[in-house]
Amino acid sequence: MAPAPSSQQKVDLREPRSWRRTRNRIATALMALSFVLVIIPLGFVLFTVIAKGASVINWSFLTRSIPPNVLPASFGGIGPAVLGTLEITALATVLAVPLGILGAIYLNEYGGRRPLARLIGFMADVMTGVPSIVMGLFIFSVWVLHFGFSGLAGAFALGCLMLPIVIRSTDEMLKLVPDALREGSYALGATKARVTLTVVLPAALGGIVSGALLAVARAAGETAPLLFTILAVTTANPNVFSGANTSLPSQIFVNASSPYVGAEARGWGAALTLIAIAFILMIAARLVTARFARFVR
């Protein structure tokens, strides 16, 4: 049914043509353009690595030992590097993540505005900016010179790198927990430890876990801290606590600087493997976050 003819004066509700409208359109176009510019390098990297690496990847490539560089791509694989990356990163995670989470809990729940807490927070920020190769050199001088190359030394270096990231991301997540929740728990007669363990941590857990997994993914891709701590050997070393080891980033570094076609192809395969590991970690982070966010929404 058509609306009855109205005697009211017609009101123009359209956006008037004006400089404001033009500015709005320009800004929107600029944002769309920046998005495209951001996507281009990312897409290009992914495309190149997949194009050059996918052909060599299969199960035996991931498990066989590393052959001499002169051999073509159909020989050998990167098994020792996959093993090394997994064991060293896992050890670094075990060392750094609990320590970082506990440190952040101290900073946020216990330290308050005490000088010690402020100092730790400041140092964590400074550590975030330390170049990763410096971490490697540090571990080289205080550990490797005395005890030799080992996966453990590499894990120390990666742990030093992860620690400030874990502290910062956990700290941010704890800050997001509303004080009203803490007060609700205190008002029931809970001690500080109880409040932290039963209310604050569960409420922040999703964010803490995904922050930690991002730190793990970051560490898994680091080359520089490992150069001086684990070397890059060609045989698998399942003992992470002693003896030189190798890792995917180190292997990519070695293969990329080699002139042989086979070694280069294996390098691309290793790069794609590394990206896949990081990707799996990211997905895991998302799933974990969603799982813990069940009650938060």
Next chain:
Amino acid sequence: MEPPEPNIVTNLPRPEVAALPQAGSVLGEVIFEMRNVSIWYSAFKAVTDVSLNVHENEITALIGSSGSGKTTVLRALNRMNDLVPGARLEGEVSYRGQPLYGKDVSATAVRRRIGMVFQKPNPFPKSIYDNVAYGPRINGERDKARLDEIVERSLRRAALWDEVKSRLRMSGLSLSGGQAQRLCIARTIAVEPDVVLMDEPASALDPIATGAIEDLMRELKSQYTIVVVTHNMQQATRVSDRTAFFYVLASGEDDTRTGVLVEYGPTEQIFQDPRDSRTRAYVTGRMG
């Protein structure tokens, strides 16, 4: 034969006695006794020289405009202000005759007996069941059957059971504002406190939910002592037995303001026959 009742002729009004809250009232025992209490937040003196008594099984309302220190006084009664950095209290607060701020007194032990419901409903991001069971659990209750019983009883007393009994495993955050506030009340009474402090428990709720909370308060009065901060004067007249009126005292010289207790007495007297002109202005709506 018994001697004749001495006050048989007292059908005359005796306003002095009725107006004095400390005058050994015919009602319950004194639960809280505040004597010359002043509270600071760092350099800011939020409340100055408050003295009042709270009686057992009564609802005591604290009214007054924003910034008059009602909430600060309320939070002093279960030592929630301890959690605010820089908060400091002077004067005496006793709870059932014991100094609340004594040397050996644990704030945790105090809060187990004196619960609190906040202005904004703050259910934990846990299931409805775990929200109510939280307090009993931190007090060491592990027995599943007993927890089930406590949860049901508390939710029933908070008039929420029928609405949530089929979804106890759902998040406490899935409830509406009024339900969430009743959940918080259930959570508070699950630990069987002696006193329930309420900080504007209905200010974020619609009139129907507010009515439910008020009914609940009257219901709980038989078992608990309730102190409630409210901005809503009708609410104070509807539920409370005694009313304390707080006022912001501003000093022109050094531009400081602080909250003071102007008048305290039976609710009926405060609203119908206030002694102080500021109380009269406030309760008749001419101020604040």
